[in-house]
Amino acid sequence: MRSFRLLLCCGLLLGLTAFAAFAAASDDCLACHSDSATVGKAFAINPAIFDTTVHAQLGCPSCHTSVGAGHPDDGLPPSKASCQECHAEVAKEYAASSHHQNAACSDCHNPHQVRGPTEVSGADMNRTCSGCHELAAMATTHTTWLPQADLHIGMLPCISCHTASKENVITLYIIKRPAAARFGRFELAGYNELKALASHGKIEGLIDGNEDNYISLAELRLFNSDQERTGLRLQGMMTPETVTHNFQILANRRDCSFCHASGPAARQTSYLSLATSDGSYRRLPVERGAVLDALYGTPDFYMVGSTRSTALNYIGAVIIAGGLVVPIGHGTLRFLTRRNRANKED
Ligand code: HEC
Ligand code: HEC
Ligand code: HEC
Ligand code: HEC
Ligand code: HEC
């Protein structure tokens, strides 16, 4: 028992020393690499972002194992780890998808800015695709079978339909109209914009009045009733909590009921996702079922077929029953929900 503790102690000590050593080594590297004037823009790393990633805990030398003693004057480029050394599972899965011929890991990920799927906004996920697949062009190609393809692409990460990513939840983001444009489209509100609006500089306070890290229906209602004054709204997206890399065209995503059903409980689980100063997002749980309260919870979000309102559910069922009915169904839906929308459309 005693020797075990000793071992544990040594292990911990070693671990800590190693951690401290790596952190120190990172600091050495960052002395130059945090400054784009020294290393040039292409080689600069933002420590405010890097330091908050799990990769920072590994330290630069874990991935750049050989850095010449004379670096950078020796002109020898340091080694660069390949992702599969540590992410064998993901690499294997991705290699099985034909998309691996189109894009490498680092086309979609910056190794110095990695985040888990729940710390990335849905819009940011789609930004990784838009470098090669322009979003407006995608809305056009998808509209041949998907009504309101632009809305769908705005409210869904591409990976929800093109990978088997699962555990979908509804994530609410704060959006605002750009100050200059009276009629402009709403955009995701950034950290600094929200911070300026929050009374004590705490963004959470914009919705979470009692600061209990939980968003109740009552708090949503208050936030929504104040739209006129704040210019802020909530936008709901369906985002996956578990991400896979088996990129493909999944036939069952043409089946509207994959999403528009009153079914899977997971889709009623929802979060409010708030921008943080390091560019990642932090989630607060939202009262169960609150997003389905079309009147007060999330007046700007309708998941046809999964709403509490029976009228909406009925229309949802009609839409799902036959694609042909979509235009009519949708028109009716907008008619039925016109009162909810009266304030949001201009
Ligand atoms: C004295 C400043 C300085 C320090 C300290 C420094 N670097 Fe660099 N590093 C540079 C400069 C300048 C370049 C660009 C060199 C060039 O243009 O070829 C560079 C380039 C690099 C590159 C890119 C090479 C390429 O061609 O793709 C890597 C990777 C790198 N450094 C890693 C590190 C790591 C890891 C450390 C810490 C162990 C480190 N550097 C410490 C100045 C520094
Ligand atoms: C988890 C692994 C990992 C860690 C930790 C890491 N890097 Fe990198 N780095 C890479 C990989 C992989 C590439 C090559 C990316 C590519 O091919 O585009 C790279 C590229 C670079 C480059 C070339 C420019 C670029 O962005 O492609 C520089 C400079 C660099 N790293 C410096 C650093 C410094 C300094 C640190 C510590 C502060 C660090 N790296 C930590 C994996 C890592
Ligand atoms: C030296 C080992 C190592 C290398 C090389 C490495 N990673 Fe990681 N990476 C980790 C560890 C450890 C974690 C945290 C545990 C996990 O998610 O597997 C991680 C996590 C991640 C995450 C999730 C971040 C989060 O907060 O959940 C992403 C995305 C990621 N890595 C991408 C990459 C990419 C892309 C590359 C290649 C450019 C790469 N990694 C190279 C070790 C590595
Ligand atoms: C076509 C774009 C794309 C490519 C290529 C890609 N990824 Fe990802 N990856 C994503 C997206 C989108 C996410 C979800 C958002 C996030 O976490 O960054 C993700 C998430 C991840 C995560 C976090 C998963 C989790 O559940 O925590 C890891 C780790 C990861 N990728 C590693 C890799 C590695 C390793 C490669 C190369 C073998 C790779 N990715 C190639 C788009 C891509
Ligand atoms: C570095 C460029 C690049 C990035 C980034 C990228 N792709 Fe692709 N992708 C391609 C190319 C090239 C093709 C093949 C030509 C085409 O169909 O447009 C392709 C094809 C596809 C296809 C059709 C596959 C098939 O089986 O026909 C899908 C679906 C796809 N990409 C989804 C995505 C998604 C989702 C993302 C973001 C997570 C993404 N791609 C990011 C380059 C990229």
Ligand code: HEC
């Ligand atoms: C609601 C599910 C859904 C969403 C969201 C979605 N797709 Fe698709 N996508 C599909 C289906 C289904 C097909 C196959 C269509 C067909 O067979 O005609 C397809 C086809 C494609 C293709 C190949 C044909 C083409 O149009 O070039 C690409 C590339 C593609 N999608 C990329 C994307 C990207 C990038 C996004 C995000 C901007 C995205 N998709 C969002 C379901 C979706």
Ligand code: HEC
């Ligand atoms: C991968 C999930 C997914 C699939 C598949 C899907 N949708 Fe949607 N749909 C959504 C989301 C998310 C919204 C946005 C809800 C909102 O913000 O109001 C939406 C919105 C809609 C709307 C607009 C409701 C409104 O607010 O005006 C209609 C109509 C619609 N979908 C019909 C369809 C039809 C028809 C299909 C099959 C061809 C389909 N959807 C497939 C997820 C999906």
